[in-house]
Amino acid sequence: MTPFPFPDLTPQLIYHLAGAALVGIALYRGATSSDLLTRILALNVLSVGIAAVFVAAANRGAGAVPDPVPHAFVLTGIVVLVAVTAALLALAERIDLTGAKSDD
Amino acid sequence: MMVLTLLGHLLIAGGVVLLLLAALGLWRFPDLHTRLHALTKADTAGVALVALGAGLLSGSAATLVPLTLCAVLVAISGATTGHLIARSALDEEHASWRSTRHDSV
Amino acid sequence: MTDTSLLVLLPFLAALAATIHARGAAGWGLAGTVASAGLAAHLALSVHASGPASIAIGGWAAPLGITLRADGLAALMIAMTALVGLGVCVQALAAWGLRPTAVEDPRRARMRMGFWPLWLSTLAALNGLYLSGDLFNLYVTFEILGLAAVGLTALSGTRRALRAAFDYLVAGLAGSLLLLLGVALAYAAAGRVDLGVLPLLADSAAGRIAIALIVSGVGLKAALFPLHFWMPAAHSSAAPAASAILSALVVKGALYLALRLLLEGGLVADALRWGLICLGAGGMAWGSVCALRADRLKLLVAYSTVAQIGLIMLAISVAGDPLTGTAWQAAALLMLSHALAKAAMFLAVGRIAEELGHDRISGLNRSDLRPGAAEFAFAIAAISLIGLPPTAGFVGKWVLIDGLIGQGAWPVVALVLTGTVLSVAYLSRVVSRCLRGGPHIAPGARRPPWRAGDVAAIGLAFTALFMGLLSAAPLALLNGPLLS
């Protein structure tokens, strides 16, 4: 291992790093926002960051056919997440409906 | 084939210019109605030109036909959504000002 | 091995039926639970008789395909789920009835129609989780489990419950997304995501980060201290039957995955092990302190779960080489005893609160009501949680301490014993008030009437009590060969 391994700049690496940054952004906002909707959005951004790691890892460089299995994982993940998001939003609406503004 | 390629590139370039203009209008125009005006027209034509250009570049009818269909669909839905947005905006203004006649829309 | 897949598909199809045919929800729920318990018993017997079995779904072998693996540990967990499930079903039937009555309380109807599909989904997800041999598949089952569990929390519909349910769902989703991120990184590092990938991950930085992420996701889902912040509110604001399921069964899913990670060779890094030991000890201490300070009975029981999870995680992370040591079997036995005792305890608390109209601990000392069956059940469950002989908890702690002494890990032995003393302290706060007879009880004090809910609580508590005498059966399952 070289002292500072900096591999060649490929699309795969760029989107990999973007995925890592998205995970960081989403975690930060998820932990520091008190708005229910922002927290739900943060979880969605987090899952997109994870999906970016999968999709970038599946890519084998220009010209090569990418691995279909992680693509299937991400497809499954997208559908799972929309279901959970719908549940979260329904809960958030109920909380908004039943209570005053206080967060008790 | 050279002519088709050239034409394709030209169409795409024209479409991109229209889309850029639409973006510029969205950014610079003062209110919703003028922004909508910039967006819908340039958007519809821009997408149509890009789709047509891409279809010509591909050189096969099997690609050109679905792309043209896409452009038509974008035109239809763009017109409808533009209308809906303008209408609901007018409704809201009507509710707050009680002066604008919106029946004409 | 048709029964293996049926363990997942049958409760799930029953959940669908209970949703579509809402008037017969309880009937479908009872049928699904009983049938699934029969399958669980059959699985345990067949694993015991002819050893573990694994099926490659669709005929596609791992790593590309998904395998369902039924070994002794999985069979024990499935049997535990079935046993607790039967008890909870009795309570739910008692509370909300089997079929709609002519004049019906709308709340009762809502609970009945909401509870059964959610419980059956929980059952299907848990069975799928115990059988799964693939990390991505585990993520998907965790999502079913999380949604169903949140539904159970929110069922009572109060603002407190809704708020707890939202936090629970956010924490659960964050936990599963951390797990998924670990799986993504594991894929990037080693190119596959079946459980067989785990030993390969120790070789690279990405792999080690992947393991750390998976463990932290599991820790969040298992309410491991200090990631337990969502749990006491969720477990204490749900209906009794729902609390029993959440506390006794749902957190076991994540603990089971931690145990699997150990058995598959995923917890090889010493730093990770020591971290988990510290968190386990911290959970025991923090959960006990909060339980000592709790003013409401449900909250005390919920915090005692935090402490017990700490103990189980401690047992998982000190287990040396799983192939030679027996400490991991202690973790499995502790999970079994905690499931039985904690379910009994929540059901008993539900009955006590129903009789008293509140669940304040200071108000348990009343003069117009004699101790009843629920108080009795609570006391027996407490004995099992503390780990006095002949309970299952005793056998679990015995195996654990025996293994620890074999390793010469005296400080950990001291930790376990301290945790036990603390559990005596907080549980005796309740037991001493509940069961005290004598002059403060008025001569004409009434005795609470028997209800079917008492039967469930007492049945589960006695199962926990005598499981220690019958512990040869679970140990025989655990001593069989494991699949890895």
Next chain:
Amino acid sequence: MIVFDLMLAAAILVAGWSALSAPDRTGAIAGFLVFGLLVALSWVRLDAPDVALAEAAIGSGLTGALMLRAAGRMAPPAADRVPRAQRAAAALLACGLAGGLAVAVMDLPGATIVYDPLVRADLGQSGVSNPVTAVLLNFRAWDTLLEMAVLLAALVLVAALGPRGTPRPARLGPLYTPFLRIMAPLSVLVAGHLLWLGATAPGGAFQAGAVLCGGLLALYFGGALRPAAVPAGPLWALCAAGVAVFAAAALAAEVLTGTLLAYPDGADKIWILAIEGGLTVSIGATLLLLFTGLRQGGARA
């Protein structure tokens, strides 16, 4: 092209950040929609067209619609009241995790190729030639079956929360009806096309289900479709049809071939298409009901 990738990645990060830090909800959701489309674009760049389609339709489109609808019903957000210490801790944690991930991806041990040769070797026996569909409906069909269970579990949860307020009737104007006349049948057509296409090219049950849901939503907004007016039992049955067909097929395959979800030799494609057909209808109906909300099974007022 590397410059384009860098710009796209930067734009994704900016859009993601603006979605999570916009002061008003509409701005946040608009940021999220843009974010989703940019992400879909980046996945096209990474040769993942199936995923990009699903992200654009479901991950961005449908989620955005769900969010907008919820935002319209909820009180405006209060200002964040998170203590400074918690912010600092969260920033530290987030930076640590993102940094760790970045180090991890820069130090990946060379390409370890495990799945590729396996998929390639077995694709011929899977009945379809689109490898993603082969993975979803054959090699790892158990995941997909459980994924449908997740959708239904979410629906059960939403239903268990009880009914919510009835939506305001919207005035949509004279242009909307002709629009519906074109779009509603077209969505069915496109869904069918995507479903059929999924066997050989990007597409499949999930994308088709999303398109179908789009058509149904258009009808719903036009007032032509009111889920509350349909008896709950049949609606539930429609949502459950896909997974029921899937589970029945799994068990039937076990009876026929002795292995769960192992389709009979030579008939894989027919089985897969039949299952996908059921899934498409169920996904469309389930997503629609998650959007519109639903009353509990028998608790009809």
